[in-house]
Amino acid sequence: MNHAAFQQCINPACRATYGIDEVRVSCAKCDSLLDILYDWTKLPVPKNLSYFEHRWSTKGTGVTGRLDFSGVWRFREMLPFYNSEDDIVTIGEGRTVLQQADLLGRQLGMKPGNLLLQYEGLNPSGSFKDNGMTAAFTHAKMVGAKKVACASTGNTSASLAVFAAFAEMKGVVFIGTGKISFGKLSQALDYGALTIQIKGDFDACLRRIRHIAVDMPELGIYLMNSVNPFRLEGQKSIMFRILEARDWQSPDWIVVPGGNLGNCSAFGKAFAELKELGLIKKIPRLAVINASGANTLNTLYNQYNLRWNDGNFDPTTIQRLYAGMDEANYHPNTVASAIEISRPVNLPKALRALHVMDGVVREVTDDEILEHRAMVARWGFGCEPASGASVAGMHKLMEEGVIGRDETVVCILTGHELKDPNVTVKYHTGVDMKTVQDMAPREEPHGKLSNKPVAVEDDLEAILKAIGA
């Protein structure tokens, strides 16, 4: 048993703690989110970040070679929640690239060397989600889970499905009738997850799966959404790799699209810990970019001035906004399907990250997303629409003068270009192949490994029947 790691409620008025082997997605006392924390005094903390470079020569060899090969676990001293290295479930995630994007930078009026693109679409399942899944599956294995589930706009399900297959667990993914791209859906089906489409949007799916996983423990379903604090531990490694690629120097800015706000929250935690441990001097600033069609964070941060305020942020502001959405029967709507989320579960942690990293929030329109996504493809390696939001947001912040022309900026490209080819083809040809809104099979599929999706109403009994519970 690992005695140097524990879970703690993020609410400063509560701070309840839980053992690392407990399965929780919120505090039992006050329902706030949980952090994974460490007693660093009991752990072998590297004296400087260049310590990690020795793993470049040991990747793939010896007992820890599989860990040194992973872009997440070669930094394992920074996420030491596991009991033993045998617990770690890895598929070689996080072997991604930081590209100095001078050609794109020139289009945006930037000097050579100032724009950098972090291609997280180069992960095994094609999005940054693999960084988090490897950590959450490691925890699932530690606690003996056999069934894992998530609600998804697409990439979480693709990532869960491939990890579940490798870990020999049963994967269940819930997707809504909002947009999901063919690329992502095809992965969940191909990797063998039970895929259930509920008549409702992402937020409805998440409410359902949360209820089923948390309130019905007898079903033994382990929740893999980013309310799971272990996911965020793995996602910290995106920042470690950026530092590594820059000889351990922080850039001036990190720009990231915001959906459920797990990624930006993980970045804030990574830098807070590195600073606390004296491993970096400077914390970069953070820009979180919403799509205008799913702009909850931007509205709360810039219109209602909601701030972390040492954990004493005002929840009534959020409740009022959500009540207004319900009243207007509002559903988020953006071409960037991966960030089509109106009730981001990690909102408090995102506020904390914005505080730690002196952050800003912006929203960008679908047209801005499409144009900047196309620019990344034309002058870089390409990305999916949601990732284009980070470049669009950076462009906007530079025109506003918030990001200086002399500053170095890393835009996180969260997903691979081929995740959503329909958007690309439509952009170039005007032909709309549509995303998948209703995937109930029209005829019996014939393949030996055909894995039929199941379409059900947004109804608990129907959903439990579909899961086989």
Ligand SMILES: *Cc1c(COP(=O)(O)O)cnc(C)c1O
């Ligand atoms: C999940 C996802 C996002 C949003 O990340 P959050 O952590 O939910 O804010 C952005 N882009 C892509 C491609 C994603 O898959």
Ligand SMILES: [Zn+2]
């Ligand atoms: Zn609490």
